[in-house]
Structure formats: C-alpha cells, structure tokens
Amino acid sequence: MSLSLRRHGPWAVVVGAAQGIGAEFCRQLAAYGINLVMVALEDAELRSLARDLEREHGVATRTVPGDITEPVVLARLDETTAALEVGLLVYNAGLAVLAEWLATPVERHLAMIEVNVRGPLRLIGRFAPAMAARGRGGVILLSSMSGLQGTPLLATYAATKAFTLNLAESLWAEWRPRGVDVTAVVAGSTDTPGYRASAPRTTRAPMPVRPVVAAALRALGRRPWVIPGRANKISGVVLALLPRRLVIGFMSRTMHAMYFPSRE
Numbered sequence: 209m210s211l212s213l214r215r216h217g218p219w220a221v222v223v224g225a226a227q228g229i230g231a232e233f234c235r236q237l238a239a240y241g242i243n244l245v246m247v248a249l250e251d252a253e254l255r256s257l258a259r260d261l262e263r264e265h266g267v268a269t270r271t272v273p274g275d276i277t278e279p280v281v282l283a284r285l286d287e288t289t290a291a292l293e294v295g296l297l298v299y300n301a302g303l304a305v306l307a308e309w310l311a312t313p314v315e316r317h318l319a320m321i322e323v324n325v326r327g328p329l330r331l332i333g334r335f336a337p338a339m340a341a342r343g344r345g346g347v348i349l350l351s352s353m354s355g356l357q358g359t360p361l362l363a364t365y366a367a368t369k370a371f372t373l374n375l376a377e378s379l380w381a382e383w384r385p386r387g388v389d390v391t392a393v394v395a396g397s398t399d400t401p402g403y404r405a406s407a408p409r410t411t412r413a414p415m416p417v418r419p420v421v422a423a424a425l426r427a428l429g430r431r432p433w434v435i436p437g438r439a440n441k442i443s444g445v446v447l448a449l450l451p452r453r454l455v456i457g458f459m460s461r462t463m464h465a466m467y468f469p470s471r472e
C-alpha cells in the first residue's frame with residue numbers, strides 16, 4: 209500500500225509541523241500532492257514553511273499556531289478543518305524531559321502525558337471517526353526506540369512512547385477492516401533541532417530526517433510500526449532477543465554516557 213493520494217488525501221493534519229521530523233513530513237506529503245493543515249508552537253516558521261510548500265508543490269495549506277494541548281488551539285484546529293476532508297493525521301509533536309526522574313517536578317512529567325498521550329488520543333478522536341465512515345484514511349504516530357524498554361533518564365517520556373507503540377498496534381488491527389491505516393514510527397536518534405538541543409555526547413551520527421519520514425510513508429498501510437534505518441533495526445532485533453534486565457542496564461549506561469558522563 210504505502211502513502212496514496214486516493215486513500216490518504218486530499219488533506220493531512222500534521223501536528224508539530226514547523227521543524228525536524230514534522231517539517232519533513234510536510235515536505236514529503238506536499239511533494240506527493242497532499243494539502244496540509246500545519247500545527248506548531250511558533251507562527252513565523254510555520255507560515256514560512258507553508259508558503260514555500262505552496263510555491264514549490266502547488267498544494268494548499270492552512271496554519272494553526274499554538275500549543276496543541278490548549279483548548280483554544282484545538283478549537284482553532286476544529287474550525288480550520290471543519291470543511292476539509294482530512295485523510296491523514298500525523299501526530300508528531302513530542303515533549304521530552306531528559307533528567308533523573310526525581311530531579312524533575314511532577315508537573316513536567318504530567319506535561320509529557322498531556323502532549324505525548326492525551327494529545328494524540330484527542331486528535332485521533334477528532335479525525336478517525338470520519339475516516340472510518342469514509343472507509344479510508346491513515347494515522348501516523350511518533351514513537352521512539354526509548355519506548356521499546358525502560359530508559360533511565362527518560363523514564364516518563366519512554367513510557368509515553370511505549371503507550372504510543374502499543375496504541376498503534378491495537379488500532380492497526382482494529383481499523384484494517386475499516387480501511388484506516390495506522391503506523392507508529394519507532395525512531396532512533398534523528399538529526400533535528402530538538403535532538404541537537406539535548407546536546408548528546410556520541411560518536412554515532414543521528415539519522416537525517418528524510419529517510420525517517422520516507423520509511424514511515426512506505427510503512428503506512430503495510431505495517432503497524434517501523435524502525436527507520438538499518439543500524440536501528442538491527443539494534444531493535446538484538447535488544448528484543450536479550451533479557452530485559454540486561455537491556456535496561458545497557459540503556460542506563462548508554463544514557464549516562466551520552467548525557468551525564470561525569471556521573472558515571
């Protein structure tokens with residue numbers, strides 16, 4: 209199957225659209241001829257990308273600036289999409305707090321639940337019923353390799369990404385007979401502004417965004433989840449074969465070496 213204009217068009221909603229993986233989703237969807245409703249925190253970057261895509265690919269765009277967890281932004285998104293046929297939802301916005309759990313106020317943990325868990329559920333609830341009624345559509349959710357097991361220093365974030373993966377698998381099976389495709393992208397380190405801001409110390413280069421998004425769009429309608437990149441795929445297989453205790457210990461050492469080497 210993969211991405212199809214007939215099945216996943218004419219409009220896509222991309223949440224977290226201004227930079228990184230979300231912006232690349234917009235570029236590849238526009239190149240495919242899919243019109244875009246783009247949501248991100250900052251207005252200026254969002255508008256500038258939307259203008260570029262209209263000019264380069266002749267698609268139509270709408271922008272909805274603001275925090276997707278805010279009721280006023282959700283209401284604006286509802287208004288903007290009321291008369292549009294949305295065939296694809298890409299929920300890409302994510303909040304990651306990288307720190308020891310106890311060093312992070314509980315409000316920040318709850319904020320991750322809001323953006324990474326309640327956010328996608330709300331938007332799936334908004335757009336999937338119409339897709340199911342039409343008998344076609346797609347949902348792409350952003351999970352992470354940190355969600356494949358417990359990941360110290362990213363505990364709550366990793367748990368939200370495990371939720372995302374599990375949700376996508378269930379909905380993939382539930383909605384296949386209804387013609388609605390669901391895929392989770394189990395991304396490894398990817399070269400985005402968000403990743404760079406976390407300032408990891410690693411010799412392994414992160415993946416560029418382009419093949420990550422291309423893998424996601426190829427997987428849509430074929431698989432409930434995809435791990436982009438050969439090295440990440442191999443890591444995924446090896447980690448799944450090892451005892452979980454060992455894997456969590458390995459993740460703990462890796463995370464401390466990447467982010468808090470002085471405390472090792």
Ligand SMILES: NC(=O)c1ccc[n+]([C@@H]2O[C@H](COP(=O)([O-])OP(=O)(O)OC[C@H]3O[C@@H](n4cnc5c(N)ncnc54)[C@H](OP(=O)(O)O)[C@@H]3O)[C@@H](O)[C@H]2O)c1
Nearest residue numbers: 224226227228229248249250276302352395397398400402
């Ligand atoms: N990069 C990685 O290594 C990696 C690995 C695994 C999984 N992931 C997942 O992939 C997704 C994208 O990551 P990324 O690295 O591309 O992120 P990024 O560079 O930080 O970009 C995030 C985008 O989402 C928008 N955004 C963030 N919070 C939002 C909110 N509450 N409401 C509306 N828009 C919001 C940002 O808007 P502004 O541009 O206006 O700030 C930005 O456009 C996330 O779900 C992340 O967890 C990333």
